[in-house]
Amino acid sequence: MTEELHPGRLDTLLIVDDTELNRALLAEIFKKTYRILEAEDGREGLEKLQAHRDEICAVLLDVIMPVMDGMEVLHRMKEQGLLARIPVFLITAEDSAAVVREAYELGVMDVINKPVIPYVVSRRVGSVIELFRARERLDHMVATQRSEIRRQANKIMDLNRGLIEALSTAIEFRSCESGDHVQRIHDITKIMLERTRFGEGLTPEEVDSISLAAIMHDVGKISIPDAILNKPGRLTPEEFEVMKTHAAQGCQMLERIPQLRDSEAYDYACDIARHHHERWDGRGYPDGLKGDEISIWAQIVSLADVYDALVSKRVYKSAFDFETAVQMILDGKCGVFNPALLESFLTVEGEIRKLYAPGAAGETQEGI
Incomplete structure (x- = not known):
């Protein structure tokens, strides 16, 4: 009744009919083209369908059978999502319009009346099977191409990220920093x-893009002369005006890198580079934005930048200990921040401290 089956090959035709003569007739029609699997009722048919679902290319199904009829089989296959990938042909003497309509509504591919005409049923069944096979080949091809496109996109993203990190780190080295600053800004932002x-409503992908964009906040410092950028003492008013230009310069630089426009981080990076020195009271630069005019991500990077600067040693200062740095921020000694942002910052500041290796902050360094 059944030839040896080969798992993983869609070359098996399942015939479900309670009459042995009908099964034999259908098997004879298709035996040269497909491997044949038979079942005497709907329940046995479902069992064999489950056991060989990766081999069955089509089901020839009778309607009136003991134990479980063909319509119940269709309902079960519909519930399990099998009708979308395995074509079912109702081969029956049942001529009720209601039955035929219900079968088509459930997703049966065709209704073939008994007694069957061999060359007709062979052509109708074979054509549909080939159609399903072609669709499966196309789906597989599309999935493969999507996978390759995704792989290449990830490779490009990794390359872009590497270039972004290298550029940002190079700028930090030019500022006589260790290069860890940009990584900590990324981590604090995340x-x-x-x-x-403050991250509510953002997808994980958006969080990653904003965190990556954060490391480019000071890219405009590449335009600042070394004498000002690395001056060990306080800047003169004239020098400070030059230093302030790095915010707008950074945004303009990013806008002139066409490859960066394809990055999900691009818009965030331009906004952060330009506005991470804006202040909640409107006394920041370069645009004097106030309150919620400043994007959430620019606000977060601004706070992260100030915090990291306070607890890290710079050419113009020693590091403050964490408690002193937090108090200076809360007292408004480093600019005015969104009160709600500060409140949220305090809930995670203990976790942020873990980003700093022992001795990196002021506990073991001379304070000012």
């Missing part, structure tokens, strides 16, 4: 977005 309400 913690704030993932662990506080």
Whole structure:
């Protein structure tokens, strides 16, 4: 009744009919083209369908059978999502319009009346099977191409990220920093977005893009003369005006890198580079934005930048300890921040401290 089956090959035709003569007739029609699997009722048919679902290319199904009829089989296959990938042909003497309509509504491919005409049923069944096979080949081809496109896109993203990180780190080295600053800004930004309400509504992909964009906040410093950028003492008013230009310069530089426009981080990066020195009271630069005119991500990077600067040693200062740095921020000694942002920052500041290796902050260094 059944030839040896080969798992993983869609070359098996399942015939479900309670009459042995009908099964034999259908098997004879298709035996040269397909492997044949038979079942005497609907329940046995479902069992064999489950056991060989990766081999069955079509089901020839009778309607009136004991134990479980053909319509119940169709309902079960519909529930399990099998009708979308395995074509079912109702081969029956049942001529009720209601039955035929219900079968088509459930998703049966064709209704073939008994007694069958061999060359007719062979052509109708074979054509549909080939159609399903072609669709499966196309789906597989599309899936393969999507996978390759995704792989290449990820490779490009990794390359872009590497270039972005290298550029940002190079700027930090030019500022006589260790290069860890940009990584900490990335990490602080991500913690704030993932662990506080300021990241609500953002997808994980958006959080990653904003965190990556954060490391480019000071890219405009490449335009600042070394004498000003690395001056060990306080800047003169004239020098400070030059230093302030790095915000707008950074945004303009990013806008002139066409490859960066394809990055999901691009818009965030331009906004952060330009506005991470804006202040909640409107006394920041370069645009004097106030309150919620400043994007959430620019606000977060601004706070992260100030915090990291306070607890890290710079050419113009020693590091403050964490408690002193937090108090200076709360007292408004480093600019005015969104009160709600500060409240959220305090809930994760203990976790942020873990980003700093022992001795990196002021506990073991001379304070000012």
